[in-house]
Amino acid sequence: MLNGEKLIERPLRWGMVGGGRTGQVGYKHRLGALRDNTAYRLVCGAFDLDAGRGRDFGEKIGVEAERCYADYRSMIAQEAGRADGVEVVTVATPNYTHYEITKACLEAGLHVICEKPLFFTVRECEEIERLAEARGLIVGVTYGYSAYPMLLQMRAMVAQGVIGEVRMVDLTYVHGFNSGDDANASEAQKWRTNPATSGPTFVLGDISTHTYYMSQVILPEMKISKLLCDRQSFIRSRAPLEDNAYVLFHYDNGAVGRLWCSSVCAGSMEAQTIRIVGSKASLIWRETAPNELTYEIQGQPGQVMHHGMPYLDPISLDSDRLGALHTEGLSESWANIYLRIAQAIDAKNRGDEAMLARLIYPGIKGGTDGVRWLEACVRSAEAGAQWVDFA
Template sequence: MFNEEFHFEQPIRWAMIGGGRGSQIGYSHRNAAQRDGLFKLMAGAFDLNADRCRDFGTSLGVDADRCYNNYQEMFTAEALREDGIQAVSIATPNSTHYEMCKAALEAGLHVVCEKPITFTTAEAEELKALSAKHNRVIAVMYGYSGFPMVQQAREMVKRGDLGEIRVINMQFAHGFHNEEYEKNDPSLKWRVSPAVAGPTYVLGDIGTHAFNLCEVITGLQVDRLSCMRQSFIASRTPLEDNAHVMMQFKGGAVGTLWASAVNAGAMHQQKIRVVGSLASIEWWDEQPNQLRYEIQGEAPRVLERGMGYLYQDASGVAANRVGGGHAEGYFESWANLYHRFALAFDAANRDDQEALAAIWFPGIDAGIEGVRLCEKCVESADQNAAWVEYK
């Protein structure tokens, strides 16, 4: 069970860029970061409008003089304070992530960033080098990877319970944007605008989540891929609202990824199925407490979160927050990740590289691979779904 008595001597002094009033993502970050008392919100540049920023920040308990007009002002002012911030979360549109991450690292801050972390792999690699130079940690908010049963699936693959991995089917295919809702929805409009969203829509927005689960659970590396993508809502061109990707992995396994915002009638439909030579597992984010486990020749079984028969990483610290049978979900998964982020930031602050290396969390390498996936899918689709080398 989760240990609520674990605390640092002082919580990590933390700030946010973006995530202002009415932002679901902003609330998700704040809820997760402060759940365990390991982070304390000290400052923020929550809104482009200074008055709105101050009004919102003070409603959260942030001092008015630490609600800043922009992130540059915040980094400069906080660096002069004895109690200045140590980490920052970035919850802004995609086009801003690279410059903000870079500025944060150069200011000596740890970073939690929404994905995609950059528009290009080269930019993401630059951030990785910069984080190493300053001994700062970059965490990328792949929020679904914090579910305990995802960690159970990862451990089952690692221990060989499935045998040799042969097939991975990934999908994240909702139906909420099956019409041109962006006409009246500013929060969707930027996601389908190339200048702000980048070179993809559903591949970068949700496809990378499904792909990250594949990386977390299997550890396999893509060798080459083929992608076709469509804009069923024509005004979204050149960004896709539906995409199918075929993958070949190093070692011989194969996979598919379906990312869609036009799967009419569906909620999330984010599922991953991993097929091995001995058995298969399947996880669905709408039923996150369960992991389906199917051994060839035996009756299918459902593994339940919080039970003693699970492997330790799915039942230990920073995993289960309530006993089995009770529903855990989205906020708990995010909080599990922020708990891990805190441990990583603390290890880096102490320059304990051994401890840092032992902590699993979605970091800069996960961010790089998400960007690379988008780049390679665009490259393939632009060549009429040609197979392209992944690296």
């Protein structure tokens, strides 16, 4: 069980690009990073395109005024001249800026934690991976849902063969918050439906890339061999970007899968559901009840497993924070992600490759795989919903 004791020698000096007052995700990043004050300490930021607003915001969350910068370039340059300069930077900005900010940070010797989807193309991902490796730096990706303890329990049960051979994978991430047109949309919504700023997808990249990555955490030994994607723009002004999509896939072990993602499922508050069906039993996790895991054995009554209980696998219990009966949520999952990335940075700094190999966290390879998946989905959809190879 995690209780806030230090797992690295000292807190990392941490900065943010984006994530200011008008952003949708900045607070989630700060909740995750600062939940354990033994892992990170927020020392600087370029929080907003409006420098004055960004400085005012930074001061009100406890950052020194002189370390609230007008832009990321100023932050990198001025922090480099300080003995107590920033060591790791979170990129919490619109998609189209991820690549240039991440590259600039790595070139300055800084570790990076970046929002998803990581970049627009696999080529960009591979270039950044080579740069990070050459500089001995970590690039983490904030797949913030992926560290719920019960997802790790699913991983353990699949690996142990408890449900038998995996046959089917069923994934959903749906809500209805974009069912209307974008006439009165917020700025955060507008950039998500503009190909120039969002990239080649809307809901596939914005929400279902989370669910895809979570399925890979649960099923690390299973790889998709081919997929078919059919996507729709029910709000016509969003075309060519989709607000609804269906993806079918075949795995290399013979299993099949499907994913439905939508932001126009009017009235829905279901969010994510993950069902793994094996030859002996099934496992079901729902984001609306993230502390529970349904275990259905063929021919027996269904069971509901609860987080924090001693019958769970150590991999699950090691990420539990509050214990059974006390509800954990998204902020705890984000905290687990940030903590594991801090451990990865510490291990990389020390040259501890064995530790890096043991850690389960969303790194550059997970981010690259997500972009490769998005590229395959777009390629399939643009070919008229045809099966395409996924390699």
